[in-house]
Amino acid sequence: KNQCCQLDNAHPLNALEAHSNMAPSLLPGLVWLYGKWAISWAFVRDTFIRYPLSFLLPMGPRPGARNVSRSWMQKILSRNGVLPSNVVVEACQSAALKDNRGLASVTGKVLVTYKTTDGSPVPDTLPGSFIVKMSASTAEHRSTVMFAQRYRESWFYSDPWLTATMKGSIPTMYYAHASRLAGEYVMLLSDNSTNAVPVNFVMGNQIWGLPEDFTPPCTDLEMMATMYKFVARQHAKFWRAPQLLATSVDKAVSRNWLRGADWYANSGRAVWELSMRVTRSYWAKAKENFGDSDDVLSQRMVDLMESTLENTTWEVLQAHLKATPFTLCHADFHAANMFYHPDTQALTVFDWSEVGPYEPCLDVAQTIISDMDSKHFGEETTNLLRLYWDELCANGVTDYSWNQCLADFKRVGVEKWLWVFAVMAGWKGIPPPLIQYFEKQILAFIDAHYGDEPLPPFSMKIIGVLANTCY
Numbered sequence: 001k002n003q004c005c006q007l008d009n010a011h012p013l014n015a016l017e018a019h020s021n022m023a024p025s026l027l028p029g030l031v032w033l034y035g036k037w038a039i040s041w042a043f044v045r046d047t048f049i050r051y052p053l054s055f056l057l058p059m060g061p062r063p064g065a066r067n068v069s070r071s072w073m074q075k076i077l078s079r080n081g082v083l084p085s086n087v088v089v090e091a092c093q094s095a096a097l098k099d100n101r102g103l104a105s106v107t108g109k110v111l112v113t114y115k116t117t118d119g120s121p122v123p124d125t126l127p128g129s130f131i132v133k134m135s136a137s138t139a140e141h142r143s144t145v146m147f148a149q150r151y152r153e154s155w156f157y158s159d160p161w162l163t164a165t166m167k168g169s170i171p172t173m174y175y176a177h178a179s180r181l182a183g184e185y186v187m188l189l190s191d192n193s194t195n196a197v198p199v200n201f202v203m204g205n206q207i208w209g210l211p212e213d214f215t216p217p218c219t220d221l222e223m224m225a226t227m228y229k230f231v232a233r234q235h236a237k238f239w240r241a242p243q244l245l246a247t248s249v250d251k252a253v254s255r256n257w258l259r260g261a262d263w264y265a266n267s268g269r270a271v272w273e274l275s276m277r278v279t280r281s282y283w284a285k286a287k288e289n290f291g292d293s294d295d296v297l298s299q300r301m302v303d304l305m306e307s308t309l310e311n312t313t314w315e316v317l318q319a320h321l322k323a324t325p326f327t328l329c330h331a332d333f334h335a336a337n338m339f340y341h342p343d344t345q346a347l348t349v350f351d352w353s354e355v356g357p358y359e360p361c362l363d364v365a366q367t368i369i370s371d372m373d374s375k376h377f378g379e380e381t382t383n384l385l386r387l388y389w390d391e392l393c394a395n396g397v398t399d400y401s402w403n404q405c406l407a408d409f410k411r412v413g414v415e416k417w418l419w420v421f422a423v424m425a426g427w428k429g430i431p432p433p434l435i436q437y438f439e440k441q442i443l444a445f446i447d448a449h450y451g452d453e454p455l456p457p458f459s460m461k462i463i464g465v466l467a468n469t470c471y
Contacts, residue, residue: 035143038183063184064137090115107133134186142183151178151185152257153353192348200335203371217342232391235360238328244357259356282426311459324359333363334370365413369441377448410449419460
C-alpha cells in the first residue's frame with residue numbers, strides 16, 4: 001500500500017496568504033494554468049515513462065484507463081495476501097457501477113476470475129469483484145483534484161491509524177495512488193455490496209425511485225437509528241483527538257490533508273476563500289437560471305441564502321471552531337454512501353473524499369435533510385438525535401451536553417445544506433426536481449426544528465473547495 005500520508009502535503013495556495021490582497025485576482029488564473037500543466041505532465045509521463053515500462057512491469061491504471069490488466073491485478077492481490085500460492089488471476093473485466101450518481105470521480109467494477117496452477121478447485125472465498133475509483137482525466141478535473149485536494153481519500157485509506165481504528169466499517173484498500181503534480185488519484189477497493197442493501201433504497205432514494213423488486217429489511221426510522229448509533233461510536237473514537245489537526249503534536253505523521261485540519265491553526269484561508277468565491281458564483285448562476293421560477297427557487301430560499309452568504313467570513317469560522325468540539329467527520333454522510341448488511345446489522349461507509357475534523361452534528365444532520373421523509377422531522381428526528389447523544393455518552397464522551405448537541409444539530413444541518421444547495425442549484429446538469437426536493441427538505445427542517453423561534457445568524461463554515469468554475 002502506498003503510504004501517501006507520509007508525504008509533505010501542504011496546500012500550494014496557502015503560500016498566497018502572505019499576499020492576501022493579491023490572491024483573489026491570481027487564483028482563477030492559477031487554477032486554469034495548473035489544469036493545463038497537470039494534463040501536459042500526465043501526457044509526458046504516460047508516453048515517455050509509463051508506456052515503455054509497461055513492456056517490462058505490470059502498470060496500474062491511471063485516469064482515462066478503460067481496463068485493468070490481468071498482470072497488474074495479479075501483482076496487487078498477491079502483494080496484499082489475497083491469493084493463495086497456487087492461485088492466479090485468469091482474467092479481468094471492467095463493468096459499470098449501477099446506480100452511481102457521483103459527480104466528482106469515475107467509479108466502476110473489476111470482475112475477476114481465477115484458476116489454480118495445480119488443477120485443484122478455486123477457493124470460493126476469493127473476491128470476484130473490486131471497485132476502481134479514479135479522478136477524471138480532463139484538465140478541468142485535474143485542477144479541481146489539486147485545489148480541492150480530492151486525492152485525500154487515497155491518503156485516508158493509506159493512513160494506518162485511521163483505517164485500523166475504523167476497521168470493519170470502511171472498504172478495504174488494496175492499492176492507492178495520488179499525485180498532486182498530475183492532479184489525479186486511483187484506488188482499488190473491496191466491493192462491499194455482496195449480500196448488502198443500499199441504505200438510500202431503504203430511505204426511499206430521494207427522487208430517483210426504487211427497483212420494483214426491492215423489499216426493505218427494516219423501516220426508515222429503524223435504519224436511521226442504526227446509522228446514528230454507528231456514527232456516534234465512530235465519533236467517540238476520535239473525539240477531540242489532536243492527531244486530526246494540523247497542529248498535532250505527532251510531527252512524524254502530518255494529517256493536514258484532512259479537510260479543515262489547517263483551519264484549526266488559523267491556516268488555509270486562501271483555499272477557503274477561493275471556495276466561497278466559487279460558491280457565490282454557483283449561487284449567482286442559480287438565480288440567473290431559476291430566479292423567475294418560484295416553483296424551483298422560492299423567495300424564502302433566496303432571502304435565506306443571501307443572508308447566510310452575507311454572514312459568511314473567515315473570522316466567523318475561526319470564532320466558531322474555538323467554541324465547538326470536533327471529531328473525525330465523514331462530511332458527506334448521506335444514505336447513498338452506505339451499505340447495510342442485514343446478516344450482521346452492520347454498516348459499510350464509503351466515499352471519504354471530504355473527511356476531516358469538524359463538529360460532530362455535521363454528519364447526523366446532513367443525513368436527515370438528505371434522505372429522510374420530512375414527515376418525520378421534529379419529534380422523531382429529535383428522538384433519533386437523543387439516541388445518538390446517548391451512544392456518544394455511553395462511549396466515553398463527557399463534555400458535550402444534550403442542549404448543545406441539539407442546538408448544534410439544528411444549526412449545522414441548515415448551514416451544511418445551504419452550501420450544498422447553493423452549489424447544486426447552479427451546477428449544470430442537476431435536474432430541477434432534485435433542486436426542488438432539497439429546497440423543500442431544508443425549509444421543512446427549519447420549520448420543524450425552529451418553529452416560531454428566531455433563526456440564528458446562519459453562515460457557511462465547513463465547505464468543499466471547487467475550482468472548476470474558475471474557468
